[in-house]
Amino acid sequence: MTPERARRVHVVVAAVAWFAVAFQLLLVVTGDPVLVEDDPPGMVARLYRFFAYFTIQSNLLVAVTSTVLARDPLLGRRGWRVARVAGLVGITVTGLVHFFLLRPLLDLEGASWAADKLLHMVVPVLALAAWAWAGPRPRITARTSAYALAWPVVWVVWTLVVGRVDGWVPYPFLDADEEGWGAVAGACAGITVLFLVLFVVFGWLDRRLPAAPGPRVDGPAEPVRG
Template sequence: MTPARAWHGATAVVVLAALLLQLGLVLDGGRVLAEEDQPGLGIRLARLVAYFTIQSNVLVAIATVLLALDPGRDGAAFRSLRLASTVGITVTGLVHFLLLRPLLDLQGADWLADKLLHVAVPLLAVAGWLAFGPRPRVDVRAVVWAFAWPIAWLAVTLAVEAGTHWVPYPFLDFREKGWGHVAVVSAGITVLFAALITGLRYADRHLPPRPSSG
């Protein structure tokens, strides 16, 4: 087994374990991340999927399983998936560290799921991208899809909040924080996405190709 295949495989195992643990907590009636109220199971599952954290981890899971099978994988759809998963999980880790971590007081399995989803998987995914790629893979189509996904997620999230009064992250609660606060935070996160995509595209072009052709 090559180092690349081993790393991608280990990352896939960690992210799948984290997602299954969080799903198990939800099925068992546990909190969806830091949520206090306990609606019915169907609503809890829908809200679980609504978290950007969960979506970005799912994308990492799909990408790393594919890479564990073929570390040199390519194709238009895969390029978009790989860039979106890498950028998304990086933002997940940064937003958690900067905005959410001070608000959380989790214990036991909730704490473990939180650390796996927000810390371990981002570190493994970004390290794997830097060390093993594959690259070059970042083209214009991949950039468009990687940027369109979080914009669509934000629009849907705010629309759901307007209709249900539920929001996955407190910094997007326009009823409590006001539209001005939400606009500033949203703009900041959008700029962060743009900067990360730009940085990854630059690195994709200038770092040594992976897998190596030599």
């Protein structure tokens, strides 16, 4: 895998991820409900809810980091590594949670169905395939993963706190009024375990798979094994 080929791979992922997010945003702005069956709220609430979804945030991380890699497929700055591994793990969780927990609850058709598949299936598969094929690797250390874990933790805390204020949460398994705090706590614990396992798996694969696409790493030296 040459840097030029890696660049083309990341261009494809970035283009699809940006399109998926923009497509869903267009549907939201024009009044399409997102995981709700009642009339959509006002524009400000609609936009907040759109960006509050973990799905959207993980797709945005993939879009941004893939765009950066399309410019420099060998990039390895320490802060950027955190965003990259957060995006990879986040988009994996997005795909898994959607497939096992949310997909059975949805009854979508037309443009909504297409946007849902792009965000929850196409982008996750493309992002993981691109990382496996084009890297960049090695980039993941224990410290990098620890910093990246801060994002989902903050997201959960923010979501639960705001949900108690305005009564809305982006996913039904986080609705304490409907499910009870015990069920919500169990769901949060299960997803936290999933995150930890995925960080370990990605770190292990990052050390075992061949370096890609090249050896250059920017910024201060950092031991690959953390």
